[in-house]
Each structure stands twice: as C-alpha cells, then as structure tokens.
Amino acid sequence: MxxxxxxxxxxxxxxxxxxFLAGIAGLGAAAAFAxxxxxxxVINVTLIERLQYQHNARYSTTEAANSLADITGYNNFYEFxxxxxxxxxxxxxxxxxxxxxxxxxxxxGKGRYTLEDLMKPHALExxxxxxxxxxxxxxxxxxxxxxxxxxxxxxxxxxxxKFVEFTTLMDPKQMPGQRSDVLDWPYVEAxxxxxxxxxxxxxxxxxxxxxxxxxxxxxxxxxxxWKYGFKNIKSIVRIRFTESMPATTWALSAPREYGxxxxxxxxxxxxxxxxxxxxxxxxxxxxxRQPTVKFNGYAADVASLYSGxxxxxxx
Amino acid sequence: MLKMNANLATRWxxxxxxxxxCLLPAGWLLAGLADLTxxxxxxxxxxxxxxxxxxxxxxxxxxxxxxxxxxxVTPVREVLGWPRLLLFRRMLGLYAFFYISMHFLFYLFVxxxxxxxxxxxxxxxxxxxxxGFTALLLLTPLAVTxxxxxxxxxxxxxxxxxxxxxxxxILGCTHFYWQVKADIREPLIYVLVLAVxxxxxxxxxxxxxxxxxAEQDARHYQQSARAGLPVEPLPE
Numbered sequence: 123m124x125x126x127x128x129x130x131x132x133x134x135x136x137x138x139x140x141x142f143l144a145g146i147a148g149l150g151a152a153a154a155f156a157x158x159x160x161x162x163x164v165i166n167v168t169l170i171e172r173l174q175y176q177h178n179a180r181y182s183t184t185e186a187a188n189s190l191a192d193i194t195g196y197n198n199f200y201e202f203x204x205x206x207x208x209x210x211x212x213x214x215x216x217x218x219x220x221x222x223x224x225x226x227x228x229x230x231g232k233g234r235y236t237l238e239d240l241m242k243p244h245a246l247e248x249x250x251x252x253x254x255x256x257x258x259x260x261x262x263x264x265x266x267x268x269x270x271x272x273x274x275x276x277x278x279x280x281x282x283x284k285f286v287e288f289t290t291l292m293d294p295k296q297m298p299g300q301r302s303d304v305l306d307w308p309y310v311e312a313x314x315x316x317x318x319x320x321x322x323x324x325x326x327x328x329x330x331x332x333x334x335x336x337x338x339x340x341x342x343x344x345x346x347x348w349k350y351g352f353k354n355i356k357s358i359v360r361i362r363f364t365e366s367m368p369a370t371t372w373a374l375s376a377p378r379e380y381g382x383x384x385x386x387x388x389x390x391x392x393x394x395x396x397x398x399x400x401x402x403x404x405x406x407x408x409x410x411r412q413p414t415v416k417f418n419g420y421a422a423d424v425a426s427l428y429s430g431x432x433x434x435x436x437x
Numbered sequence: 438m439l440k441m442n443a444n445l446a447t448r449w450x451x452x453x454x455x456x457x458x459c460l461l462p463a464g465w466l467l468a469g470l471a472d473l474t475x476x477x478x479x480x481x482x483x484x485x486x487x488x489x490x491x492x493x494x495x496x497x498x499x500x501x502x503x504x505x506x507x508x509x510v511t512p513v514r515e516v517l518g519w520p521r522l523l524l525f526r527r528m529l530g531l532y533a534f535f536y537i538s539m540h541f542l543f544y545l546f547v548x549x550x551x552x553x554x555x556x557x558x559x560x561x562x563x564x565x566x567x568x569g570f571t572a573l574l575l576l577t578p579l580a581v582t583x584x585x586x587x588x589x590x591x592x593x594x595x596x597x598x599x600x601x602x603x604x605x606x607i608l609g610c611t612h613f614y615w616q617v618k619a620d621i622r623e624p625l626i627y628v629l630v631l632a633v634x635x636x637x638x639x640x641x642x643x644x645x646x647x648x649x650x651a652e653q654d655a656r657h658y659q660q661s662a663r664a665g666l667p668v669e670p671l672p673e
Contacts, residue, residue: 302620
C-alpha cells in the first residue's frame, strides 16, 4: 500500500496536537493534586503530585536532608544549560508526561513501556541518600523510587547481558542545552550488571514525597549513591542490555578525567582537583569542607563488587 | 579652556564614576553575604546554594575582566583617538589586582581553610592553579610600582616591568579555560578578546618596525647618492 504525502500528518501539526493533549493531561493532574502547603509556597518550586511510598530506613541516612530549594536550584543537567541555576530556569520546556521507555538489547522484555507500565509492579520507597558530585560538593536527598534490580529481573536479561545502558531523551526543543555540542548528545550512562542488581541502585521518580521536578531528571532517573553524581542519568528514555561495556558520555568527553566506574573515592584525585574533601551544600558549616568517604560511605553495601580491582586504574 | 574642562570632567566626574562601577561586584558580594548571614534581607543578592563557589567565581571573573579592560585602554585610546582614556588605566589595573588577590585570599582562607599542605600540593599538582598563582605573582610587582613616584624613578625600566601584564593575562585566561569541565564557550570569549588585544599590539609593533626600516633605507640611499657611492642595499 502506498501512502500519499498528503496523508501524513505534518510534524508541526502532530506536535501541536501532542502538546494540546499533554496540556490537558497536565491540567487534570494539577487540578486534582494542587494543594501546596504554605511551606512549599515559600520556595519557588511547588511539587504537585504526591506519591504513595514507604520510607526505607535500612537504606536511608539520618543526616539532615538538603532543602527543596537547594535540591531543585543547584543542578548539573547540561541538557538545560551548563550553569548550576540553568536547569531550574530552563527545564520548564521538558514534558515529562506522557513518557515512555524503550527496552532493548540482550533481554526478553524488549519493547516500549509507558512510564506507568514500567512503574506499576514496583512499590515505591523513600531513600534518603548522600549525593557526591565529582566537582567536590555534596547533598543529602530524599528520593522516592524503586530498586533498579527489581525492574532488571522483570525484563529478564539473557545470559549474554553484562551491562545495562541508559539513555536520556534527545530533543533540543524540550532540552535547549542540546542545541550546543558541549557534550555528545544524547547523554548515555551504564552500569555493570552486578552494580545494577545492587539493592542501593534505584530508579527515582520523586523527591520529598512528590513527583520529580523537571530539573532533577523527571520523570525517571537513576540514583547510584556510591558513585559520582554524573552516573545518575536523568530523564531516561531507553534501557538497553549489552554484552560489552557501553561508551558513556563523560568518559567519552574526557577519558582521562571521568571513568566508567566513577566510584566516589578520596584516594583517587580528579586530574584537576582533589577528591579528598567535599563541601556539603546548605549545611551550617558550608565554609569548610568535610572529608570524603570511600564509596560515599556505602562501602559495606558495595565494596565487594570491586574486590580485586585496581580502583586507581578503573576510576 | 574647553580642553581644561574636559580634563576636569574626566578627573572629577568620569573617574569617580568608574571607580564606583568597579566596586559594584564587590558590593554585590557583600550584599549577598549580608543576606546569607541574616544580617540583612536582600534576596536579590542571593549567593545561591553554594555561596563559597559563587564568591570565588565572581571575584575571579571580575579580576580577569578588569585585567582585559586594562589591556584594552591603549588600543581603544589609539584606535578611537581618546587620549584621556589613559587616565583610567592605573585604576583599572589596580582593581584587577584587587579582585584577583581577593580571589586568591578567598581560596586560601575559605576554600582551603588555610590548609597550607593542601594548598602547596594544589599549587604544584593542579596546572590550572599553578598558572593562576603564577599570574598573581607576576601582577604583584606591577601593583607595587603603580605609584607616580615609582614610575618616575624607574623610567624606562617601569615600562619594561609592566609588560608582565601580557604573560599574566595569558596565564589568567589559561587558568579560566583549564578549570571548566566541558563548556569552553565562555573562557573562549576571554581568550578571543585577549588575542585581539595582544594581536593589535603585535601588528602595531611590526608596522612601526617596518616603517622604521623604510626610513632607514631611504636615509641610506640618500646618503649613498650624496656621497657618490654605488647604491647597495643595507644588510637585512
């Protein structure tokens, strides 16, 4: 059968239709859930949709969490600009609903999943994790998400699958930072299979009990708290199981400076700055740096993944 | 009379104005600090989630901007024919030194919490800190000899010494370029501006040199002709 050119919906038309539909969906959600408390109205972001979750104390730190203003106002998300306050300013153009994730590669669960289908079987948990950026600052963030390992099991990787690769949305219209080739877009990150199965690795869909704000990687992002922040890929649209180690964005951009593993490690300096200490954002002692702990303090849970490995070489 | 008025206007109006303008970034940081410490409420001057980084970056970038502004005085003055611009050069240079030394002192006392061992390691191990620190070292004697008295006493040596601003500016731009992670667009702008400012000087120097050479040649040919000697070109 031949399709005449006139039968194909031109891009601007279907785009505007989609935007219209997404707008309606958004309005409905906003009307149903918009009851910000007075505390939330003070800060410039209002998290609208509340999530159902259980707090997971086993995997949560008791350290004081950063304010929502810090967590949503100081971000590295180059898809929206390279300044720390760019994401908060520019991420409004991202449309996180409707959202779907393509699963492919070495697994049985190949296909396109809507975000709802992807999340449905998994109970959400709150995990208060430390986040250590490779730039030597850190925060404490109350994520809401589900264990990545549970999803991986559900997707039934084949025996050939050795790595899980994640890809961020590629759409310069929604992500204006992608118009300049600061990095090789789309952003790609990956984990070794045993890292992905570690119970600390989660896919986050929220923070502070509510749906993720755009600048924090809405609607679905990876959180691996024993690794530097850049491993925590945001706004994921693709999950692929591979046999060989995927090329990841920062490691491609500056292979001497960023490795595949990117485990937090005070003993291995970044070539341009020391990793021995970190500045905790928003703390009372923000003037001084605190010592960085190996694996960001999660050694008891993850150190065994790397036994026998030279972490200075596999940085 | 008109000329006198223009000089007075420069001295009593334009100079104080530029003086205050150069203080603005420092004033903004002070307002931010006041807001941060709860001393006053100026949310517009917020230093954000990482005040230490914000202060450090602001001091550094204004140091570099004013250093380039200092280097722009001579070219702009000659190209646009504004001789009085020279009256601003020392002030701009001293402000550049002020911001750059504050940038360093802030790094030393706050960012490194005066940890001398870490500091020395940083200066030796991190190339971008090595070049930044070297730039500050090069600028220090220039600030010290910026008085009229030093200028008079040193004569030609003053001019030669103050050419240290060229390597200092190159190192300053390198310092900026080397410390960004991936987005080199902003430091590239500074590198380009510096290239234009230094390129203009190189061009002018060459032209002066070649004009001097042409005059020399002409004089030589004239003298040769007058003396009735065979006309041979001067050795290169």
